[in-house]
Amino acid sequence: MRKKVFVLVLVGFVLFFAGCAQQPEEKPTTTTPAATPTGPKEETLYFGAPISLSGKFAKEGQMSLWGMQVAAQWINENGGIKVGNKVYKVEIKYYDDESKKESVQSLIERLATVDKVKFILAPYSSGLTMAAAPIAEKYGVLMNSHGGASDYIFEQGYYYVVQTLSPASKYQTGFLDMVKTLDPDAKRLALVYEDKEFSRAVHQAAKEYAEKLGFEIVYEKTYPAGTTDLSPILNELKAANPDVLIGGGHFADGQLLAQQLAELNINIKAISILVAPSLPAFYEALGTKAEGISAPAQWETGVKYSPEVAEKLGVEWYGPTQEEFIKMFKDLAGEDAEPSYHVAEAAAAVLSYAKAIEKAQSTDVDRVREAMNDLEFMCVYGMWSIDPETGKQVGHDMVIIQWQNEEKKIVWPESAANAKPCYPMPTWDEKAEGKTCGS
Amino acid sequence: MLKVSKLESGYGEMQVLWGVDLEVKEKSITTVLGPNGAGKSTTLKAIFGIISPWNGMVEYFGEDVTKTPPHKKVEMGITMVPEGRHLFPNMTVEDNLLMGAYLSRAEEKFEDSLELVYTLFPRLKEREEQKAGTLSGGEQQMLAIGRALMTSPNLILMDEPSQGLAPKLVKEVFETIYKLKEEGLTILLVEQNVFSSLDISDYAYVLHEGKIAFGGSVDEIKESEDIKKAYLGV
């Protein structure tokens, strides 16, 4: 009897899904412009996105999705995208890719063919973006990378893949510039980072740059992904006695690196860790131990990009101002949520599509791609312009953030900064006694 | 005391018992005989509940216990000396006996039961601290019977207690079983060893291809040459 019920439930589910499976084809999602002579006509333009809502990139995926939705909402509330006598409203068509490459590929195809989407927002992470690229290229849809920083994606010769975020090679260079300016005597640099393609790319580029700046590399080691104890490396690091440390990889190991530096009482004048410190969770987890720790960030709340700055620089401003942006984000994600840089990156990618389409005065993929070549604008995320050859982002600058007195401050470059760098950072003992970068 | 009617059971898809009927009278020894694969062990397992009966009924003192799980049966005074002994090899002899007195009903009579076991099998007392796995085959069989006694049972189902033992030990085992009956216990025995078991039994059943082919008093079996030839291969 019980088995029969189970079977019935199962059959029910199968029928349900079979029914759902048919729906998308029945729904007219096509964006082919219908020629109508009278007045501005409103149409919906779908931007497609495979998003990691589950799996290892669930966190970043959710943030990106909010960013896209905020940008789309702003565009729609501000007149849409005007092409000729038509006005396009933007909508984000997204599916969960579970952070898996097989899913990304099938979802990209679905977006390109079933949903007839021509403009794709790439999945999060370089690996997934790489998996998506051949499929996007096959269907001739544009793909805008907002979460795949690795330089190599843009060294493979893909034409339809462009980048909105700054490439990996630029992540840690700003921090090194900053340290050199603050303290020309701090020469002893150590690198401790995750043995993964992304952090390797970041730190190899940083290492070359550091040598040019005259740093001496006193220690360099990697640790495997997923490790829960860095003590073997950190005991060695202590003996190497560095002035400056750069390293990290993702959230978990970045938090761990800071935690164990504190535990082992390794005092370093300046520390920049990838990814982790740029999230509020970093300070929540570590408390005062986070004081003085820096991170490179694609974007940060409080960054000084504004219509006025744009005007001063002589570039066009597009999109919400920072206040609007944060308000819209909180309306969407909840009052307690803080926008991470993923939000701004993803929003900028959407805005860049809108801008390029308006510039090209067409939704034709090739014409939009061409328009992107010399597109230059500023938005809440900062400057946007790409290298026409590779599609790599060249206009955007990274900022350096630092935790000061429980707040994340922007300390570099000076043009974007809202606080002075705290250097050298307080020792762990001082921090344990409650000393912060503000006191 | 125990009445089995139309019992059907088997393993997975394979049916072994096709309607077994038998009865065990109080304070008697009843033997189930039959060739290999006739379903003797399966009968005991299905009665005790180690495998579940598919059809038919098992009654104990008139109460339906067909679906009663084994631990409840032990509570009611039924236990089993399984084929291959099934001791706890890494536990000491003492602990094995202790586990026999696991239920509180048995635990109350722990001292008495232990005395009975050690009187019956003085050798177990000597090896109290030894691990059960290190005992000889005969000693292990004694321990298995001893452990069953610790549950303070009324009815013991015994599955091939003489299996794999030297002839001298076989004799000893059957003597023990007879002693148990004299202590007032009831025993349902499954055996390959036809003559020795018939010697101590009061009643006997012959199982053939999952059905009872014959049942009656031991004397009747002993007299019937046909039965012996046809079913017992002697």
Add this chain to the structure above:
Amino acid sequence: MIAEQLAANIIYGLLLGGVYGLATMGLSLIFGVLRVVNVGHGAFIMVGAFTAFWMFTLYSIPPLASIVVAVIVGLAMGFVVFMTIIRRLLDAPELSTLLATFGIGVFIEELSKFFWGPDYVGYSWDIGGISLPFTELPFTKLYAFGSSIVIAALLYVWFSRTKLGKAIRAVVEDKEGAMVCGINVNMVYALSFAIGIALTVTSGVLVTLFTPVGINVYMGGDYTLKAFVIAVLGGLGSPWGAFYAGFIFGLLENGSYTLLGLIPGVEPFGLTRFVSFTALLLILLLKPTGLLGGE
């Protein structure tokens, strides 16, 4: 210099090993009694980690006290999972429990994400430590180590002294034998499963004492892999073997680092993993049922 590094790594390896050991005992117990390989093991570790995190951040309950909460949560979860799913599969083909525990693990992770979000969280319980000449030993790590030894010891006493503990051992040693003694095998299964899960959830609390950051709904995966390997190393089904094997694994993972560092042109930290997994294979080659495995 090298001697100091080695000493530090060995100490850390031992501390880590204690946590690994406890994180594996539950897995091994469940396998030993029920012959169920709990593929969803890591999800329960994650629940333990979040228990410690929430207790600390919401109610300022120190993680050591959260162990009590974790035990209760674990027993409850274990019991519910057993009664709803595992019980139905005990007579099914052996492998279907593999499929079921996989589904349970995924379900727990996704449900946790639904309620707790995908963030990497952590907490700071700064209570100082001991300074050695060559390294620092935070009290949190020592507590994690100490608790795992205490829990393992308590469990050992419970198993070897109490009637119920012995009944579990009896079922492990011989199920049919336990039945004829009047032991309710299904009850023992339920109890063992619940205790196994409780141990696992508890180890999740200790994991956060050792590594108080990077707590995330998907954190369990790595621990599952390691727990599997440690369980086999110690002899599947033997919780004590698992405990010893945890130390060996921790030692190999951390201890081999210093020596591997002498090889030029490699990443020694990555290779420590190679060494510890290879050691597993070598041990199995010599003793195919693990260090303390019987059969």
Add this chain to the structure above:
Amino acid sequence: MFKFKSLIIPFAIYIILIAIGLSQPGLWQPIMYIMFYIGIGVALNNFMGLTGYVDFGYVAFLAMGAYGMGVALGYFTYLGIWAIPLGFVLALIFAALLCTAVGGVALRLRGAYFAIATIGVNEGLRYLIEGAKIWGGSEGIILSGKLRKTFGPEFANYLSTFVADAALIIIIFIASVITVYMINSRVGYALLAVREDEDAAKVMGINVTKYKLIAFFTSATIGAMIGASAWTLKLTYVFPEDVFFIHYTVEAIVIVMLGGAGTLLGPVVGGLIYGALKYYLSVILPGFQLLVFAPLLLVIVVAFPEGVVGFVKKKLQERGIIEYIT
């Protein structure tokens, strides 16, 4: 002669799937997504289903295949189009080498010991590659640029879209034929005996090790071919953390069990259900598909402990159609 009849249903399923993929816009990649799952199911089933041994580290064979193709295309790019067949050959060789090593050590182990020892093999190998910086270490092998330079962007695209998919389809067809052959040959009968009772099989004089190795080797090489085509050729990169991701093994096991281990049709049905369900759930309920998927999986496990095909077979035992289901 072996029974061809039982191939009709799986082949029909493949052909229908491919037809749907070709005729319906936007369903080609989803179909290939399902085919990939069917593929790893069929491949693993040739070992796990037939011998009853679970290999948690199975993904290592896909990884070996991926690296075989990756090494050929990355380091022998100058061979031009010939690098592709070389890639398949290397995939075979790498898988065979690993097979020999694992077979020598791990296949002597039983049950869960074997299953988990293979995790050790998989993880150990991954960390060896990363730690000793073999084949690019953690940076992997990235091919698209090279392929585009060597073959031109058109052909490079053709490779990663058409050739890779076609190769996977061919491999799956061949793998199914091999399964039928294995099930109905002496190998299959011997393995059935092993599965039922390995010790008894030994006593009966069956060369247990030999037949286990045959199944292991067959399954491993099919896995390697899938890795070479569905991963390296299609994705045009190889990263160690991706190709040794043990989750794929777990998925393959789920597929085999879901469909019914040891049957030809089982992994096909399992892969179909698993792939299709996950895909549509991610479309309908983005972000919540696993929350729905997991309980559904549990329902199936409880309702069909022998897998869907095992269940259907039992129901249809007396009917004529049973001849078509193996």
